[in-house]
Amino acid sequence: AKILALHGPNLNLLGVREPDIYGRETLADINAGLAEQAHAAGHELSWYQSNAEHELIGRIHQARDDRTAMILCNAGAFTHTSIALRDALSAVAIPFIEVHLSNVHAREPFRHHSYLVDIAVGVVSGFGSDSYRLALDAAVRRLARPEA
Numbered sequence: 001a002k003i004l005a006l007h008g009p010n011l012n013l014l015g016v017r018e019p020d021i022y023g024r025e026t027l028a029d030i031n032a033g034l035a036e037q038a039h040a041a042g043h044e045l046s047w048y049q050s051n052a053e054h055e056l057i058g059r060i061h062q063a064r065d066d067r068t069a070m071i072l073c074n075a076g077a078f079t080h081t082s083i084a085l086r087d088a089l090s091a092v093a094i095p096f097i098e099v100h101l102s103n104v105h106a107r108e109p110f111r112h113h114s115y116l117v118d119i120a121v122g123v124v125s126g127f128g129s130d131s132y133r134l135a136l137d138a139a140v141r142r143l144a145r146p147e148a
């Protein structure tokens with residue numbers, strides 16, 4: 001099946017951006033690892049990063065047309081602000097897993113609220129780049145279940 005890794009604002013700076021919080025791996029490293037992990041499980045991973053809300057929304061709409069089965073969604077700061085991203089994810093009705101490198105609940109109070117989490121399958125937060133790997137593992141397991 002098709003799996004989409006969707007990365008929001010500032011995640012293009014991974015590796016150089018606040019490495020104590022977000023680690024030293026670049027987004028390219030993470031995407032390459034995810035593509036390999038998905039392929040080994042018999043799936044196809046594509047990825048998309050944008051700093052612009054409307055472009056992320058456009059990619060979510062496209063995911064319906066290209067029959068994406070699951071989205072790994074790190075919306076970055078839009079997680080805490082964007083009703084529009086929430087509405088896009090609801091509109092396409094594609095199951096998604098919310099992902100964060102950092103443990104958002106151990107950080108500033110404004111990161112504790114997510115506009116996405118209650119419509120997500122689940123959330124992985126706090127494991128650095130492993131958050132994506134764990135989320136992909138969960139996605140693969142879910143896709144293997146007949147009801148998925």
Ligand code: DQA
Binds near residue numbers: 076079102104
């Ligand atoms: C983040 C957490 C968000 O609060 C922050 O705005 C980000 C990255 C994470 O992956 O830990 O940009 O989504």
